[in-house]
Amino acid sequence: MSEQSQFRLLGQRRFLPFYLTQFSGAFNDNLFKNALLLLITFQAGGLMGLSVNLVVNLAAFLFILPFFLFSGIAGQLADRYEKARIIRVVKVAEIAIMVAAAVGLWLGWYEWLLLVLFLMGVQSTFFGPVKYAILPRVLHDDELVGGNGLVAMGTFIAILLGTIVAGVIMAGPVSAPVTAVAVMLVAILGYLAARRVPDIGDEAAELEVRLRPLQETWHLMRVAAERRRVLWAVLAISWFWFLGAAYLTQFPNFAKTWLAGDETVVTLLLALFIVGISLGSTLCEHLTRHRVTLKPVPWGALGLTLFGVDLYFAVPDSPAATTWLVMLTDPAYLRVVADLVGIGTSGGLFIVPLYAFIQHETPDHKRARIIAALNVINALFMVFSALAGMVLLGIAGVGIPGFFLILSLVNLGVWLFVMALRRRAAGSVDK
Template identity: 75%
Template sequence: MTARSQFRLLAERRFLPFYLTQFSGAFNDNLYKNALLLLITFSTGGLMGLSVDVVVNLAAFLFILPFFLFSGIAGQLADHYEKSRIIRWVKLVEIVIMALAALGLWWGWYELLLLLLFLMGTQSTFFGPVKYAILPQVLSDDELVGGNGLVSMGTFVAILLGTIAAGLIMGLAASDRVTAIAVVLMAVLGYLAARRVPPTHDRHATVAVRLRPVVETWRLMMLAAQRRPVLLAILAISWFWFLGAAYLTQFPNFSRVHLRGDETVVTLLLALFTIGIALGASLCERLTGHAISLKPVPWGALGLSVFGIDLFFAVPGAPQPSTWLTMLTDPVYLRVLMDLVGVGVCGGLFIVPLYAFIQHETPARQRARIIAALNVINALFMVSSALMGMVALGGLKLSIPAFLLLLSLANLLVFLLVTYLRTQAPITSVDK
């Protein structure tokens, strides 16, 4: 760990407590959400007279709905008030929500658990703008890419670990009660970390806070559109979430149908894809020379297409039954794994410099609202990804490899977009 390495930030109070706070939140979100879906799927067989498929999609809708309703208000609050104060209040609310969730898990009140999933989405909505808006306040310009790389790496690793933990807990006899204890414990640990986040002294009292959910979300979109390079960067990041959601959604059926794999293969694909993103994110600081630069972004975009196209040709035509060990030892399957790792690495190279660019190019008094706008557009793109998957796989009857190939080819247009952005958007200086 050299003097200028991004990892030295993990030893400093200005960064470590915030990092642990956001890591615990991402872990807890995914632990709770996946545990609930597994319980509904395997313990209840449905809910409120609805099938499992309907309830699973309802749960996904309830978690993402708050981003459309409350992002405008969340951005205003994060710009108006001092950010460490917002973080502590949000994490305190998480403890209350998870305490109620523990009761629901303990007594099997699944309708309450679905409502609490909506509240967890709401809590995440209010944390999101602070998560990225605080970084330019506590990091210097030559640390911003590295700090974003650590946050992106930590977020995806936390998502992976939370998902795996939910699956492991479901194998226990008293899985519902173990989950209840785990989510409360993680919420408390997250709050304790949040209490150590130093104040940023960046309150902007002139920013008005208006409690008009839908109207303020629309005003976010107008604010984001005022700075064309920033808007293009937002759209590029949202495209990655569109693409990433498509890959993650298809992993279970892709593994079952095209690799003839068991459940361990699904976990392996998810793990390698996530590790790839983490590796790409951690490489960005070195590739940019500690500077805020879009240099890696076109290469990341090109790699997303190259590895995605190769994945189509790497899928075996007549696969043999596979396990995680088969995937790691059979050269036929190793090519598939290498392509997925490549997609992940290129994804990390793609999004981290874009986040740093948006943070740097946005005035401090607007930064949280711009990040909130990014969260709204991310949510729109992920919903669109699910709809496109339904049309392509269900309506057009495309295979999963063909669907991913189509997205990889469409990504070439994004490669042209970010190449244009890099050449036409010089790094400027705005107030921190």
């Protein structure tokens, strides 16, 4: 068993090119999505006779729709063909999509950019199963938790950086052309990294790829349900995405209404959440002692509840006008800062061992399809998260702190759920 740090993987070809490939993809997705949303909100106005709010929600729907349509096919392809080759094909497709995005950005074809956003969702759908299915083929069992921790950290940092860079670019005088050049450049760099991903020779010639989008997506659910413990782990991860989507969606209004903050406070809240996730993700290898084990997961679930409940009580009763610097220096807000970092850290402890467990417990020839099923269920839970926000915040009139409190209390049930999963899984992975 290796006792070295997981960060040594960043110096090895079997991991680093893949890591840079997935990092660039996550960065580019968020750079383009956030730039487009800012364009629609502040420059384009309503499109096709629709309100800005409706177009923004339409954009979110178009990006997530491909996960429901094409995940079944994506999982089959990733199990059938050599995974490094699929990664390179997907990155070539990203370059083509970003060229189309650049044309739309340069010429101001905003309706065209919505189509591009859908194509980006398709590209992400086909990359997702490969992203996690390849790790057990290039990492040893005692590296699996650490490798997943690095991937989780990199993904969330890329999300943060893509969001920040989009905001910086869109504040400039020639925002659309600069965005066009940036997304093409990042796509090309991602492809160059993908060319260095080594082949692992894992083709499964006996697997038939059936081009039936909805039928194959439904079939994924049956594949995932073949192993009950794996399905439970999938549902647990999807709950985290439900919870994470709820927090991230409400951060802008939470910062403005409940913290009296400006735009910098929204960015700070996102940064605190992601710093926490990165910290929790990288701690997992040390806490698990390089083993595939679910021991940190109940602690992560408990932290999500405790820090979430405390956040409700930490919100100031009468906040004064706030900036990011005030948030970090005024004692009245430091508890909010600590709670958000704690929620993120708990989330990292929660999801990283679950991803490693799923990879460890699934056979090579079905792993990508199970990851594809996970992506579908994640997308479904994020839709449910949006609906829960609409019902509780819009119809029931619950405030955002109260909404966070309700989610934290519901999470107690998830804590009991993962405690049971931890006991059931102890015989197979906790050795």
